[in-house]
Amino acid sequence: MRSQGVPFILPTLAFLVVLVVYPTIYLYYMIFHSFNPLYEITVRFSGLQNFSTLITDVDAHYSILAMLVLMGVTVPVEIALGTLLAIFFTSPHLRGKVVLRSIMLVPLSIPAIITGLNWKMVFFTYGPLNTFLESVGLQTQPWLSAPFGNPFNTLFVLAVLDIWQWTPFVALAVASGIESVPPFVKEAAEIDGASRTQLIRHIVLPLSKTVIIIVLLLRIIDSLKIFDIIYMLTAGGPGNVTTTLPFYIYKVGFTLTAPKADIGYASLLAVVLLMIATALVLFVLTRALNVKRVIWGE
Numbered sequence: 001m002r003s004q005g006v007p008f009i010l011p012t013l014a015f016l017v018v019l020v021v022y023p024t025i026y027l028y029y030m031i032f033h034s035f036n037p038l039y040e041i042t043v044r045f046s047g048l049q050n051f052s053t054l055i056t057d058v059d060a061h062y063s064i065l066a067m068l069v070l071m072g073v074t075v076p077v078e079i080a081l082g083t084l085l086a087i088f089f090t091s092p093h094l095r096g097k098v099v100l101r102s103i104m105l106v107p108l109s110i111p112a113i114i115t116g117l118n119w120k121m122v123f124f125t126y127g128p129l130n131t132f133l134e135s136v137g138l139q140t141q142p143w144l145s146a147p148f149g150n151p152f153n154t155l156f157v158l159a160v161l162d163i164w165q166w167t168p169f170v171a172l173a174v175a176s177g178i179e180s181v182p183p184f185v186k187e188a189a190e191i192d193g194a195s196r197t198q199l200i201r202h203i204v205l206p207l208s209k210t211v212i213i214i215v216l217l218l219r220i221i222d223s224l225k226i227f228d229i230i231y232m233l234t235a236g237g238p239g240n241v242t243t244t245l246p247f248y249i250y251k252v253g254f255t256l257t258a259p260k261a262d263i264g265y266a267s268l269l270a271v272v273l274l275m276i277a278t279a280l281v282l283f284v285l286t287r288a289l290n291v292k293r294v295i296w297g298e
Contacts, residue, residue, distance in 0.1 A: 030267035037263070038256055050268045053260055059240060060269060063248035064276070066155060070244060071223040073159040074166075079216055081163070082170025087200055089171065090178045101175075104168040116232025119161050120144070123233070144234055151238045158242060161229055166222070170215050177211030178204055213288045217281055224277050245273050 034046035054060055085104075089097060107115070122129050123143035130140035141147040143157050181204055189199050205212075227246045230236060236243035236251065243251070251258040253266025 027267050027270060030264045031271055032264070034262050034264040036256060036261055038261075043264075046264060050262070050265045053265055054268060054272070057260055059243070059258065059260075060245075060248060062240065063243050063245045064272070066242065067224060067226075067244035067246070068276075070155060070159060070162070070226065071220065073156065074162045075216070075219045075223055077159075077163050078167045078170050078219055079212070081167045082215070083174050083205075083212065085167070085171035086174035086178055087204075089175045101172060104172060107165045107168050112228035113232060115161070115165060116229050119229075120233050123157060145238045151241045154234060154238065154241050158226075158229060158233065161233070162223065162226065165229075166219065170219065173215045174208060174212055177208035180211075181207045209288075213284065216288075217284055220280050220284065221277055224273065224280075245269065245276075249273070 030043070031050055032045065032047060033043045034040075034049065035043040088094065089100060094100075110118075121127055124130075125140070125142060129143065133140050144154060145151060147153040147157060185203060185207070186199060189203050194203070225246050226244060227250065230242055230244060230247050231250075234242045236247050240248075248258065249266050249269045252261050252269060253263050255261075
């Protein structure tokens, strides 16, 4: 009887094999091979050459650093602002919660390409932001090249955009966690004389910890693979200032415009990205949720 259900899962298994299992195996196969379709016809075995290239590739090192800096700036701010907004949205004295939450969904509902184009117009040299600064007597800035005289500040322009786009997601997710706290727990605390601040700090937020950690993990993973916004706003520039690891993988393996362009090397960089994401997720899980026994068997 049990075997009768096997044919029904075969299409799903085939889908997983074709789109997940095979590409993953081929990815690890390619890290030991080299192939540049501009100069070569077939894939050739290169051994550990890609690993030695990674050790000496300064551009790869910088792209990893830029990715981690962008994540380190955006994720904490999004979690903090999102949690504060969630507390505000769940206030019993707030009116029009449905309308406010609908407005918060706007940044999430806009496609990333459209978001990038809109913000590119805002940050344009003669765009509305610089026009406003000039109207109030402040110095205009080349936001997408070298704001405040330093091209590295462009990273923080990208951070502002990412915070604007994803803080509403954090707020709505944490708000759902806060609202899942049993009402009788809050009522008991209020009877005992707890203030609104004490209620949030010692009861509501601790009971919403699991939701906050899950949102944190989602934002860490997503921030590590930011690509579309960078592609639309800066294309990795000025120079390679905003070239994060995902965008560098794109340049190395797809456009083949990087000095070390090679599909095999891009495969190795993709594995490095996966290892970084896995390490960060395990760190958060072991520190925040105390799941060492589940992962390590301790």
